[in-house]
Amino acid sequence: MATTPDTPNTAPGLIARVRDSDLWFSFTRSPVVMVAAAITAFYFLAAIFAPLVAPQKPFDPANLSLADSFTAPAWTEDGLPQYLLGTDDQGRDILSTLIYGARISLLVGFAAVIFSACLGIALGVTAGYVGGSFEAIVMRTADVQLTVPGILVALMIDGVARTAMPRELHDQIAIYVVIFAIGVSDWPQYARVTRGATLVEKGKEYVQAARVMGIHPLLIMLRHIMPNVMSPVLVLATIGLALAIIAEATLSFLGVGVPPTTPSLGTLIRIGNNFLFSGEWWITFFPCLALVGLVLSVNLLGDWLRDALNPRLR
């Protein structure tokens, strides 16, 4: 470790370490990735501070005036200056719905990724460490599920939840159902990767030493093995975030995702799609653009991370 002895606190050391790292080096060398990172950061900030940056509270009926519905974007002839990207059928400012929509999309995406990563890592590490019939069952299930596209698994889970619950209850917890459905549809990736890495780590001396010392297997898995199998998970999670956002948007577009009362980008596209033929193109166009921009920049980041962290490509 090349930390200089004359730095007393850890903060400059951390910054210096980041600046000296290979990751930072390759980051500064690719302008495309920097743009993608900037766009992603922009989305995150807008989503976090949505109530502060959005020009209007789009889902508070007191704020809306129906007289302003179907206003075209501000730069066109019929546009109004206070509605930069126009308004929809309810008179909601499109820009504000986008900001709040991105918030829901990112929230669901993150929660789904965290859920599937936790599930996959737990199953993968345990399968790799314990072995035997538990491993066989988990990995066979993962294999079978991998042959089925994730969106189909998510749709099935969502459909089952719809049948199992009364309508009102389902509308209330729809967002959690979507998170669960998308999360479950993506766990095999994480399980495969972490199991492979666990098999490697298991044979190493530090794990054997821990075992000889009589540390509980659960603790060995948590404290010793897990930190060492996490780096491929980071790449998977980044690409998984893009996939989860697409999956959520697709479910919502199909009308089985988050309810229209808290619309995500996919729901907005679904709503706007109804007005495509009557000439109000902006109601669906801007949500589409926002979704593609978000997914594309996260995908670019994921691609870069995979190449940068892969020692074989250096």
Next chain:
Amino acid sequence: MVSFLIRRVVQAIVVMLAVAFLSFSMFNYAGDPVNNMVGQEATQEDRAELRERLGLNDPFLVQFGRFVANAMSGEFGISYQLQRPVVDLIAERMPATLELVAVSAVLALATGIPLGVYCGIARDSWLSRFFLTISLVGVSLPTFVIGIFLIYIFAVQLGALPSFGRGGVVEFGWWRTSFLTVDGWKSMIMPAVTLSLFQTTLIMRLVRAEMLEVMRTDYIKFARARGLSNRAINFGHALKNTLVPVITIAGLNIGALIAFSIITETVFQWPGMGLLFIQAVSFADVPIMSAYLVLVALVFVSINLIVDLLYYVVDPRLKVDRGTSAGRVN
């Protein structure tokens, strides 16, 4: 050979039974089937009688056995929402989906392979870099966004193509085809392009990677040394050797096409199984859902089985190794 075959078939049967079990429990335990069938004013006795008639009081295994037997003869009950036998509904919608999937698969192969070959041969030209960038954008575009853009450009702005439905259909018994009318083909264009775009990018990248690999091999160098024409080398030797994995992936992806046809069919209101399914999901129409689940699982399992067996036939190395789950590329 025989043990490999048996293991594969047994695996397929286990998967099908698991799916059937899932579908069965959805049927029986997600909501009360009796409640879904009788009206509000049915008396307690009516319910009890129906319960007895439906065999809901039988032991669990008997019920499951009956479900599997019924499923094998195509009997999935009656749709709650449409009040018609599920078999009929699916048989009616199946041709539309299969035609769409077939056209998309052909389209994806017909555009993906030439593009991939080009990007593999001329790997540093600006055009192949351009194709690669486009393919990354293509992966990031959700299917329905592509569909909406196509509709806006070609149906709303240009008015050149119909934006929904199948157009004119011709009936052959129960099979309604849109292959025989100009109108039907015009309606097919946008849905097929939408559905195939993702597969095209996938096949293109795969063919490119395989071409790059093959181009490095000794027999290509030898072919060059013999002074064969570029065309003979590229197509006669290189492309031929990339096709086995490509066909495998394309075959496996027929299942993905069927799954993604749900989205495409919703965008274009294409009257296929996917649209039927998505309507069933939003109305909690369990019989259709469970039938679709079993049907799609059957398609996936059969394709996987066929591909695995074909691989075994094609690739002699597998006969030496033990043929476990490693039968596929990657």
